[in-house]
Amino acid sequence: MLTLHGFAYSNYHNMVKHALLQKGVPFEEHVVYPNTPEMLAVNPTGKVPAMTTEQGTCLSESSVLLDYLEDAYPDTPLYPANAEARAQVRQLMKVAELYLELPARRLLPAALAKIAIADSIKAEVRTVLERGVKSVRALAKFAPYLAGDQLTLADIHLRYALAIPKLVGPSQLDFDVVAAVDGLAQWDAMMADSDISRKIDADMSANLPDFMAYVASVSK
Ligand SMILES: N[C@@H](CCC(=O)N[C@@H](CS)C(=O)NCC(=O)O)C(=O)O
Incomplete structure (x- = not known):
């Protein structure tokens, strides 16, 4: 199964998560913060988000991930045909x-x-x-x-x-x-006002304490 690496307070992570949910592509979320060894193992820039495809390839940069999803999962297209x-x-x-x-x-x-x-x-x-x-x-x-x-x-x-x-x-x-x-x-x-946005917003609120702890740890 495809894995989305990142955290729910990240707006870039949420763009990709929203597209996955909208397209109905099964995925698992791996909670990881920027610039950690775990993140660097899947994205050399250390930034969130990254994705491991079903074939095991690690990809990063949200726009690349969005385009990949369109190419790899063309059902429910999110770009116009023209x-x-x-x-x-x-x-x-x-x-x-x-x-x-x-x-x-x-x-x-x-x-x-x-x-x-x-x-x-x-x-x-x-x-x-x-x-x-x-x-x-x-x-x-x-x-x-x-x-x-x-x-x-x-x-x-x-x-x-x-x-x-x-x-x-x-x-x-x-x-x-x-x-x-x-x-x-x-x-x-x-x-x-959609079930997908409500889920993403709820996940984001739930992640706030952990995210603030991460911010505090890197601001020291
Ligand atoms: N160009 C990147 C930007 C991603 C980005 O800035 N992510 C933030 C989290 S929302 C991050 O990882 N920041 C940590 C850093 O810049 O070191 C993309 O589109 O994926």
Whole structure:
């Protein structure tokens, strides 16, 4: 059986877990934290998530894992069949990662461990987030899903890419990224209202004490 390595508080882990559940692919979860010997044994970067395929190959990088699942388990596709529409889904995913998730992540130490961050860095992060917000405004169709009437990987990716901007935006920048895009709050509520999202959110809450212990152990 396929194994997903990581932990339930990780938004990147949850993107892949959501896709696995959506596609109905059987898998087991191996709880492991970043940069530990166990994680490094399955992913040389030490980052979460990684996957061991049914054939025993170790793979990492969430976008690679998502594409692998589409290739290896084509039933219940999460990309549209049409090449342009697929590219638009990938464009939304890339925008969410580069201009929302990654910049917001720079403020995570401030939000989680109360580590001081320079105002100049906060200003840089805000500029990039504004680019992301403008792009989502332009690209998302909300019909009712991001790319039209079918749920795609863009929806799954953005749901979890928004986790960090939602956490750090209001607390560190006084900037509510979700409220800044018309329709995004309604889409976010729609995405939360599924058995899969509820399971992932419940697993995430249950993992919080262990995750905070991990954060405390690496912040020493
Ligand atoms: N580009 C990676 C990013 C994964 C990532 O940043 N994961 C976080 C957990 S949510 C992590 O492992 N952080 C530890 C570190 O950066 O050392 C992917 O898409 O899988």
